[in-house]
Amino acid sequence: MNPLQRTLIEKAGHDNGFEHVLAKEAAVVAMASARHQASAVVSVPPGGGFNVLFQSASPALLPELHRTFEGAATNVDSFSVTTVADLALLLRRAASLSQALPSQAAQDFQAEVAGELAKLPASVRGTEVERLVRQRVGQDRFRAAMLDYWGSSCALTNVSIPAVLRASHAKPWADCASDGERLDVFNGFLLCAHLDALFDRFLISFDNAGWMLVSPSISTKDGELLGLAHPLQLRWLAPEHATYLQYHRVRFTRTSNLETRSGQ
Structure with a gap:
């Protein structure tokens, strides 16, 4: 050399x-x-x-x-x-x-939370204030990890406008058993805002090959207006996505069944 x-x-x-x-x-x-x-x-x-x-x-x-x-x-x-x-x-x-993959993201989260809490009075430890600090830092870390992992582009459409991209959890923040799950880059996708809203409310999901599933409660007209009329597939899927996607699909199916029955 x-x-x-x-x-x-x-x-x-x-x-x-x-x-x-x-x-x-x-x-x-x-x-x-x-x-x-x-x-x-x-x-x-x-x-x-x-x-x-x-x-x-x-x-x-x-x-x-x-x-x-x-x-x-x-x-x-x-x-x-x-x-x-x-x-x-x-x-x-x-x-x-x-920087995005789980172990590093979790370590960075713990270090940042410790730094934030060190600036606050000791009396807030274990209170709602600490919970809110952990949630804010965690959501910021999760978004940063998702941007890194997906190359700052929507996992479905490849749109790369940062202002309209959202870090979407497959297993919701409140349902996660640990910070490791909440910050796991495989627990969700980087999506455009309208797709994030649908995914967050279990009105769309994805099968094991990454193809979008659309709730029957979304009318054909609304589906066309939302850009869901043609088959859409995630740019890629890793094996580590499977467990979280399975959790999301169960909620998606349950929500779809409830919406269908309420519309009858």
């Missing part, structure tokens, strides 16, 4: 979520970040390009990278790219996912 290659790799890391160089060995550049638990080891093969080996505390990171960069995968934990731009894209996606 020559000095120019090393400089390009370190800059790509610094600009795309791997700002700390851990080691400057002759043949590799090892990089990490204070913002997440993944590390990347980059080398330059004889034929050119870059080989990247990832290590992460989250078992979900590598499967997600394989889905996004299927053609670049050379092994379970390694990828090969040809240009600096490709390297930057791979590192940026790895960093974003590492």
Whole structure:
């Protein structure tokens, strides 16, 4: 690895979520970040390009990278790219996912809640004030994680206007058994506001292949006006979505049956 290659790799890391160089060995550049638990080891093969080996505390990171960069995968934990731009894209996606995936999101949430509560009188501990702080911080963290995971675009339509995107829970916040469930990036989808409203009220859901299910209580005319007339499918689904989607579909079916009976 020559000095120019090393400089390009370190800059790509610094600009795309791997700002700390851990080691400057002759043949590799090892990089990490204070913002997440993944590390990347980059080398330059004889034929050119870059080989990247990832290590992460989250078992979900590598499967997600394989889905996004299927053609670049050379092994379970390694990828090969040809240009600096490709390297930057791979590192940026790895960093974003590492910050969004469950273990890191939960740790960040606990640290931020502790910081917020430290600013308040000790008398609020265990009160409604603490609950509201935890909920506000958690919802902000969940939205940030969803934006990272879905690349700041609607999971269904690919719309990328931040002001109209909502982080939608499949298993509602109040129904979750733990903060881990509430902050799990697989417990929901990033959706446009009107789709979020429908999903939140169990008027739409998704099957195991990601195809939208529409409640029979939505009339054909309203469905057309809402853009639901044609089949819509999530951009992707991970296996980790399945449990939360199953929970949502049960509520969707129950709501649809109630709406149908009340309309008869």
